[in-house]
Amino acid sequence: MERSLETEVSQAVDAWLRWLPRWEPATHRGRVAPCRRCFGSPILSAAGLGSDVPHGVQHGLSTRIKTIVDHAVADYTAQNLPMLQAELDQQAARNRARSYRPAEGLEPEFEGLPLDPDPVPGAPFLFTISGLADAADADVPALPPLSPEAKAALRQEVGLADDYANMIGRDVCTILLHHRLRIQQGVSQYVEPQITAMLDDLARSLDAPFDPRDSLGE
Template sequence: MQGSIEARVSHEVDRWLAWLPRWRPGTHRARVRLCTRCFGSPILAAAGLDVDVPHPVQHAFSMRMKGVIDLAVDDYTARNLPMLHREIRLAEERKARRPYRAGEGLEPEFLGLDVDPEPVPDQPFLFTLSGLEADAAAEAAEPAPRPFTPQEKEALREEVRLADEFAKQLGRRICVELAQHRYRIGNAVERLVEPQIEDLLADLDRELDSPGWSSGGTTS
C-alpha cells in the first residue's frame, strides 16, 4: 500500500475492524508461553488493547502494525543500506528454495503464532509442522557463504543499527497516530469481544453450578 504512515495505519486499523466480527473465543488450552510480540507492546498500549483483551485479538492487531513497520523499513533499507539489503535479499532467496515452510502464506491474524500446539507431558507428537520444516531446511542446506572481513562486519553492524533506529522512530510515530483511533478500537472491542467473553464466563458458571459437576467431583 502506498501513502503516508498515517494513511497506512488507518488502513490497517480498518482491516482489523473488518476482521474482528469473525473472531470467536477459543475453547482449547490456554497458552503457557508469553507472546513476545504482544507482551508489553507499546503499540497495543497506544491502541488501548493492552489490558483485558484476549491474546488473539491483540495479536491480530499487533501483526498488522508490524506489517506497516516492516514495509517502511524494507523500503528504507533498499534505498539507504546496500549491504543489509543484499544480505536480506540473499536470505529470502535461500528461504524461498526450501521445499516446505509451515508459516508461509498465512493471514496477518495468524502470523507469528506457534504452528504446533504446546506439548503435553508424556504425550509426544507423532510429528510436528515445525519439525517437518526443520527437516526440509536441513535437506536443502547450502554451502556457507564467504565470511565477512572485519571491515564488512563493522559496516553491516552500522547498517543494522540504522535500520533498528528507523524502526523505533516509526514505532513511536505509529503509537502517536493510534491515539486518533482509540475510540473506534475500544468501541469495537466493547461491542464484539466483551459480550462473547461474558457469554463464555456465564457458560462456565452454569457448568460449575450444575448438579452433575458437584456429584462428579465427590468421592466415596
C-alpha cells in the same frame, strides 16, 4: 502516489475491525509462553488493548501494524543500506529455495504464532510442523561467511535500521492514539459480549456441577 503513514494505519485498523466480528474465543488449551509479538507491545498500549483483551484480538491488530513498520524499514533499507539489503536478498533467495515454508502466506491473525501446539508431557508428537520446516531448511546451503570488516559494517547498518524502526514505531503509536475510540467500540460490540457469555456459562456450571438428570436413575 505513496500512501501516508496515517493512511496505512487507518486502513490497518479498518481491516482489523472488518475481521473482528469473525473472532471467537479459543476453546483449546492456552499456551504457557507469552506471545513475543504482543507481550508488552507499545502498539497495543497505544491502541488501548490491555491485558483484559484476549490475545487473539490483540494479535490480529499488532500483526497488521507491525507489517506497516516492516514495510517502512524495508523501503529505508533498500534506499540507504546496501550491505544489509544484499544480505537480506541472499536470505530471501535462500528461503525461496526451501521446499517447505509453512509460516508463509498466513493471515495476519496467525502470523508469528508457534507452528505447533505446546507438547503434552508423556504424549510426544509423531512429527511437528516446525520440525519438518527445520528439516527442509537443513537441505539448503548456508550463506557464505562474512569477513570481520564486513560483519562490522553490517552491524552498523543493522543499528541504523533498528533506529529507523524505532522512529517509525513511535510515529505509528502516536497515530494509533487517534483510533482508540473506534478500536474500543469494536471490542465492546464484538468481543465483550462473547466473554460475558462464557463467564455466564461458567457460573451456571459451577452453580450446578452435576446434571440433575443423573440422580433420576439412582
